[in-house]
Each structure stands twice: as structure tokens, then as C-alpha cells.
Amino acid sequence: MGVNLSRAHVQPVGISIRNLKVVYHTGQGDIPAVNGINLDIPAGQITGIIGESGSGKSTLAMALMNAVPHPGQIVSGSVVVDGIGDMLKIDKESRRQARGRHIGFVFQAAQNSLNPLRRIGHQVLDLGRSHNVKDLRALIRRAKDLLTRMGLNADRVLTSYQHELSGGMRQRVGIMFALVLDAQVVILDEPTTALDMISQAAVLQIVRQIHVERGLTTILITHDMGVVADLADNVVVMYGGELAEAGPTEQVLAHPAHPYTQGLIRAIPRITGELEQAVALPGSPPDAVTFFQPGCLFAARCPLRFAPCELTRPVYERLGPSRHVACFRVTQHD
Numbered sequence: 001m002g003v004n005l006s007r008a009h010v011q012p013v014g015i016s017i018r019n020l021k022v023v024y025h026t027g028q029g030d031i032p033a034v035n036g037i038n039l040d041i042p043a044g045q046i047t048g049i050i051g052e053s054g055s056g057k058s059t060l061a062m063a064l065m066n067a068v069p070h071p072g073q074i075v076s077g078s079v080v081v082d083g084i085g086d087m088l089k090i091d092k093e094s095r096r097q098a099r100g101r102h103i104g105f106v107f108q109a110a111q112n113s114l115n116p117l118r119r120i121g122h123q124v125l126d127l128g129r130s131h132n133v134k135d136l137r138a139l140i141r142r143a144k145d146l147l148t149r150m151g152l153n154a155d156r157v158l159t160s161y162q163h164e165l166s167g168g169m170r171q172r173v174g175i176m177f178a179l180v181l182d183a184q185v186v187i188l189d190e191p192t193t194a195l196d197m198i199s200q201a202a203v204l205q206i207v208r209q210i211h212v213e214r215g216l217t218t219i220l221i222t223h224d225m226g227v228v229a230d231l232a233d234n235v236v237v238m239y240g241g242e243l244a245e246a247g248p249t250e251q252v253l254a255h256p257a258h259p260y261t262q263g264l265i266r267a268i269p270r271i272t273g274e275l276e277q278a279v280a281l282p283g284s285p286p287d288a289v290t291f292f293q294p295g296c297l298f299a300a301r302c303p304l305r306f307a308p309c310e311l312t313r314p315v316y317e318r319l320g321p322s323r324h325v326a327c328f329r330v331t332q333h334d
């Protein structure tokens with residue numbers, strides 16, 4: 001069966017993540033990079049996953065596709081994708097087909113994951129063949145359209161090798177690969193970090209347009225709250241492999257509940273308006289030792305900490321109809 005590239009019949013796809021735990025086996029012990037996460041990614045929306053470096057965003061993204069690399073291991077949980085099933089249980093071939101065909105992705109290292117020995121156009125054809133796409137001409141047309149929309153000379157890019165492209169061009173090529181098979185779920189991990197501010201804004205707007213045109217479910221991973229504010233319908237804040245807070249972007253930005261989210265918002269560089277200064281978050285994220293301490297992982301950096309924070313890990317609780325938070329300051333009082 002060839003891939004049907006028509007979208008008329010396609011329903012937006014949601015993802016339900018339960019008790020997901022991923023560890024990296026290291027010389028210093030097991031690092032719980034994703035530590036028992038429960039999260040529903042709503043169908044047809046853009047969900048931004050934000051947190052500092054090391055908070056577990058990329059590991060979560062790779063776990064959604066059951067593609068965590070060694071020395072990482074998914075130790076428990078489920079990732080149920082509508083229309084596919086549990087990505088952690090389906091057989092290898094269904095999983096391979098799902099990646100790319102149902103779930104398009106550009107991982108952080110995408111700039112380097114192109115095959116250096118094949119022209120980009122050939123790699124588009126390889127991808128199409130590996131997913132049984134019958135109409136390869138239509139596939140190339142689709143690739144050209146995406147590249148042109150992202151401001152690239154499509155013919156030139158398709159006949160180029162990776163080394164002939166700049167970092168920013170490769171990032172856009174990565175986004176093209178994520179979208180070209182017409183997947184219904186798209187995972188973009190820091191897709192625009194190699195781009196200057198203006199190109200970044202332009203490319204993200206195109207991602208938004210395509211998201212709307214195709215009724216996608218888009219997961220956007222970033223350390224930049226400004227990107228989330230511009231683009232995401234919902235935001236999920238990760239800290240130390242756990243969820244700190246989640247909810248509709250407007251609500252979370254206007255009334256952040258978790259002190260970590262408040263800190264991330266204060267750290268957004270403001271380039272217009274008053275002489276407002278971005279304030280960097282003090283301290284550093286959890287490391288191999290602090291991961292295992294009792295109490296809230298953020299306590300050492302938290303301006304609002306009080307006694308309970310040192311003793312037990314706050315539970316990630318419902319705060320309103322569509323909001324959740326893990327913070328004793330919100331859910332418990334002195």
C-alpha cells in the first residue's frame with residue numbers, strides 16, 4: 001500500500017503519556033532524565049515543551065517515538081498515539097512506519113543527521129521509498145514547496161550535499177524532512193537555534209501556517225519562552241525530568257503558578273518597550289546527585305521555598321480545568 005497523501009479524511013491526533021520513565025545508565029549511576037511523567041498532548045494544537053538544558057525535553061521527545069538512544073532506556077510507561085497505539089509496545093516495523101509517516105520529527109542533532117554522501121533530493125527519495133510513497137514526483141514537489149516557503153532556493157538545496165549548506169539552511173532542510181511525508185504529528189526539537197532572530201521568526205511562522213493548514217498536532221521543544229509565547233497554544237514546563245507546570249500558554253504566561261515558570265518568564269529577553277531587563281535564573285539545574293535528594297528538585301533555587309519543599313517531592317496536581325502544577329506553595333500553605 002502506498003502512502004495516501006490526501007488529508008481530507010485525517011483527524012487530528014492526540015497523545016497520551018502515562019508514567020513514562022527513562023533513565024541513562026552512566027558511570028555515576030542511573031540518571032532519571034524523564035521521571036514518571038503523565039501528560040496529554042492535545043490533538044490539533046501546538047504544545048511547547050520548555051525548560052533549561054538538561055531538564056529532559058529531548059529525552060521525552062525521543063521517548064514519544066520510542067527512539068531513546070543508548071545509554072538511555074525507557075524503563076516504564078506508555079505513549080498512546082491516536083490511530084497507532086502504544087509506541088512502546090507496537091512491533092518494530094509498525095514503529096518504523098509510524099516514525100516519519102505518522103510522526104514527523106526533527107531532532108536537535110538534525111543538522112548533523114543528514115547523510116553526508118547523498119544529495120538532499122536523493123535523501124527525500126530514500127525517505128519516500130522507505131515509507132512506500134508511490135508518487136515520488138509529488139513528494140519532490142512537496143519538498144520544493146516547503147523549502148521555497150522557508151526562503152530557500154529549492155532546486156539548489158535538493159541538488160546539494162549537506163556540507164554545501166549553512167547551519168541555518170540545514171535546520172530548514174530538517175524541518176522539510178519532518179513535514180514532507182505529511183505526518184499528522186510533528187515533533188520539532190529546537191528547530192531554529194542556528195537561525196538569526198529574523199529567520200527564526202519567519203520559519204516559526206511557516207511552521208504555524210502549515211500546522212493550521214494540515215490540522216497537525218505539533219510539539220515544539222525549546223529553551224526559549226519567547227518562542228513558546230509566539231507560537232504555542234499550550235505550554236509544558238519541565239524541570240529535572242519532571243513536569244513543573246502545564247496549561248494554555250496565555251494563562252501560564254499571564255499567571256505562572258510555579259516559581260520556576262516565573263523565573264523562565266523573567267528571563268525572556270525583552271527587545272522592545274521599557275528599559276526592562278531580563279533576569280537570568282540563579283543557580284543551576286539538578287545534577288546526578290541532586291536528582292536523588294528528597295524534596296522539590298527546584299527548592300535550592302526557589303525564592304519561595306518553605307519547610308515542606310525540603311522534605312517531600314510535590315505531586316503534579318490539577319490546578320484548574322486545563323492547568324497542572326507541582327508546587328507546595330500553590331497546593332499547600334504554611
Ligand SMILES: Nc1ncnc2c1ncn2[C@@H]1O[C@H](COP(=O)(O)OP(=O)(O)OP(=O)(O)O)[C@@H](O)[C@H]1O
Nearest residue numbers: 024026031033052053054055056057058059060071
Ligand atoms: N547520552 C546520555 N548519557 C547520559 N546522560 C544523558 C545523555 N543524554 C542526556 N542525558 C542526561 O539526561 C538529562 C536530560 O537530558 P536532555 O538532553 O533530555 O535534556 P534537554 O532538556 O533536552 O536539554 P538540552 O536542551 O540541552 O538538549 C540530563 O541530565 C542529561 O545530562
